[in-house]
Amino acid sequence: MNNTFDDDKFSMTNVSLISENEPSPRNLTHSPTALNTIGQSSNRRLSTMKADELAVAGTSLKSQESTIDHLKKENFNLKLHQYFLMERLNQMSPETCEKLNEENIKLKVGVQSLTAELKKYKDIILELNKGIDYLQSKQCPIPHGMTTEEKAEMDKLQKEAITSQEEHDKISLMMADLTAENVRLRTSIRVAKTTPPPTPATSPESEEMIELKRNFRQAKIKVEEQQRAIQILQQNQHKRPSYSNQSDLKSADRELKQLEGELRLERLQSDRAFGELQDKKIELQNTRNDLDRLKTQLHHRNADFDDLRNEYELLKKKASSNPSSDNQTNDLIKAVQELEEDNEELVAAIQSRDQDVAALEAEVEKLLSHLDEKGMDEPVKEKVFMLQEALQEREEVIQEREEEIDILKKELKTVTESHDEDIEAFEEHMAKAQAEFNEQRQLNQELVEELENTKKYCQDDLTKQYNDMIVSIRERDVRLASLQGNFEQQTDTMEREKDLLLEEIGELKDKLHEVFDALNRQEETVIELRKKVRSREESSFTSHSSEEYTSTMQRHVEELGEVQREMNEIRQENKSLQAGYLDMKRKYLSLRKQNNILTRLLDEHKKSAEKNEDHSVIDKANLLSKLNNELRREIEEKDRELDDEKRRGDSYEEAYEQAQNKTFELQKQLDRRDSMLTNSLIAHDKLKDEGNFMTNILYEQATGGGHPSIRRTPDYGMNPN
Template sequence: MNNTIDDQLSMSDVSLLSGTNSPTVSNINGESSQSGARKRKTVAIKSLRSQEKTIDNFKKENFDLKLQLNFLMERLNQMSPENCEKINQENIKLRVGVQSLSAELKESKEIISELNKEINDLQNQHECPSCSNHSDSKSAENKLEQLKEDLQDKEVELQNTRDDFDRLKTYLDHRNADYDDLQKEYELLKRASSNPSNDNQTDGLIKAVQELEEDNEKLVAALQSRNQDVAALDAEVEKLLSHLNEKGMVGPMNEKVIKLEEALDERDEEIQEREEEIDILKKELKILAESHDKDIEAFEEHMAKAQAEFNEQTQLNQELVEELENTEKCCQDDLTKQRNDLIVSIRERDVQLVSLQGNFEQQTDTMEREKDLLLEEIVELKDTIHELFDALNKQEETVIELKNQVRRKEEDVRRRPRSEEFASTIQRHQEELDAVQRERNEAKEENESLQAGYRDMKKKYHIIRKKKYLLTKLLEEHQIINCA
């Protein structure tokens, strides 16, 4: 019997627990909707941050492209494949001219050395002159000394000229080396980028050609200056020879003078040939300049197209930058607004959280007290139910015993004749049996009322547990939101 009561109590617990699930599910659905709203806000904030990162990346890429374009424009301004080839040919011709001029200077120096030697011989021959022409020889010696000094000066000038040619040669070597380096860089840049830059390339090419033309003019001027020096030297020698002829001091030197004159004539012919070569070089340079002008015009057209494309690309980049800046501004405004809304919402939630914490603590204390009281009542009810069931069992045993007695007496009555005394005894026993039956029914009713009270108490206990669980969960969610 006790086992049956415990089974009934456990079944009532299960039914109560199953009945309390439905409000919990509805609360969980409400909480899931709130968590979904929070997730959407978090996703919106992340999307704004990703847009800001994208804008920063576009700005960096645009700045890098501008730097690369400026670098390519500066490098391409200094070179062009056709013009570089022409400049290379001109440098080769100038190098050949410098070498030929160096050889001519060497020959001129040898001629001057021979003249100096002849003058020394002439001076030695006239160391002991006669008394009749003593004054003339003295003046001639003075002339010779003066001529010797002039020749030494000319030697110094020729040495300076040779040094100048050496410097020019070194300069041309450096220019050729620079040209080779520029050509290598041009090939590398040509592989890296096939697009031209801007109009500054034309100015750079024109400037490079002008510099080469100026160098050529300087070389031609230097050559003409050296030719003038040689002509002046020849004039001095002729003047000296004519003076010696007038004084009658040439004598045995006529043959050598004739040879020197022939050498000077040959030298003049070579100089004439060099001048003709210079004229030819000037004509070729003029032709190259005209061809270069045509190339520059074609290149300018190409550069105009490239500049138009570059301007269009620059405009597109500018529009993209403006669009990105506007997007960034809008995103920043939205982000600021959302941030302010979140701050206000967090403050409101903090206030709600404080109030909920106070209510939760108060309700927790109240529920703990109610829980303790209900547990005490449940224990008392269980004890009372067990006592009632024990009494009911005893009454049932008494009823069974009385029924057995009645049955036995009925059997005895059947065996014996009926009498009034026996009938009264049976009636009395029947009344006792009815009284016991009534007590038994009353005990059952009291037991049922106690079980109903026990079930009510258990329902209240589970409701209090459910409220405590919901309040705890709500408090934890508010704490998580506050921390975030």
């Protein structure tokens, strides 16, 4: 609803003019003509009253009271006219009267709050006038001007006044935009009221519109109050140069500071009002969007109704030809009947609305005759004339709607023809789809046969590979066990030989010490020679044992080479098995893709068969899907078996690598021990040569010369015992 009597906010007696027991609605009805007439009259009154309010700051209290009394009288006359008209309109719409009574009560409360604020501003104006009179009464005998600080403060205040004026201009522009939007919303509401009556779901929208307009009116009041305060401050600033001839500079400074604080407060209030205006503008835009959305919803609802009616007619035709689809058609018939009932209700509401319009026309004619008899004022005649114009506009809108309905009926005929063509094309498409389904079914049978053949081939190949792998793994286990046992025996023999060689080296060292001791003792030369002969015999025995050791080492090396060759052969076999596994995996993936394609095709044909209700095709599709699922499960089991074999082969390969690493470490140990033995043999040969050399020297010293071979011959027959 629109706010028609905007001058209520300036009235201080509207609470007591109409009793609260009697119904006192604020506007005439939801009629847009009444809203326009009263809005124009209120705008004229606002323009006159704004001029009066601007002069309040400079006038006395008596003139203000006279203007207030004049406004009271005018408000009383308007209330009488409003009451006279509303008495007749309340008989037509009691529900709207209740809403208007509630809104009138809210307006009364708002008027009381506004009167309290107006009294507060009056008190402020009186205090300011008293302060100005007091300052003007005191005159300084010594003429003096303003100081530099006072001039700077005055310039600052003037700048702030200019900025506040600019902000006020901005706010006034925003107010103009909001009024324009309000006018546009009123026109849209007028157009919406010419449409069928809204459903209960749209009733919150009218309440939101009422709330928005109420907020808009409050914002307008705040802006006008800000304007009055700014004008008062400007008048006070024009009076400020008179302080140059006054004596009390301290009071002037205090007054300047007070005015500066008031200016800041007014600026903050104007900023707040500007923000509120922007918010209201956004809210108005939202309400306009909501109205557009409701219009589109109504249009879509009508289109849905027309579509359902067409479907209903088609289903009636199909039901006459196909009695099996009675259940679906009955549901659709019920839905269409409900929509027809809703449509009839809407038509009845439109007819009742037309009757209301006719009654309003009759009422307006009565009012015109009554006004002509009484000779009412010109504003009332203008209102009645505008009501007649609004009724004519509504009739024109109704004619336009009827023309639109005819156009929509023509469009419905074209749409039905296009639907018939679409149905024929759909039947042709279904025939083609059935032929394609038969072809795909043959292809599916061929693919199932191929899958069975590949399944048998894969099973045979997998069992053969599995048996071969088990045999090869057992052979490798036997070879590894034999190699491990031989290697342990060889390590034990090597340890024993090493201990013996160490013992012999210790004995040779002892014997060398004894040879050096024998140089000082020539008497024991023969015994020493016998010991040396014995040591040479033992050295010959050790050389013989070292030759056996080298032969055993060569034999072990040959065995290790054979083991290495066998391990390489096993590795090649493992690689060939892995290659076969990869080939099988590729085949499995290709089969799985084909299987997925088959399942997808089966699902599509099954859905199409369910739509066509072909039970034989559905049974065959279910059978094929069962076979396909069983084949998929078997393929997945084979895939798991292949994964197990792959893991087992990987474990065998890891065991082979570990054995190879162990053999490599043992080979290193053998090489290290071989080097140690060679070093010990070299040291043994050196000691032997040194022993021979020392024996020759000792023999020469003992015998006094001679050939060593001649001297060495008797030693072979000596008995050490």
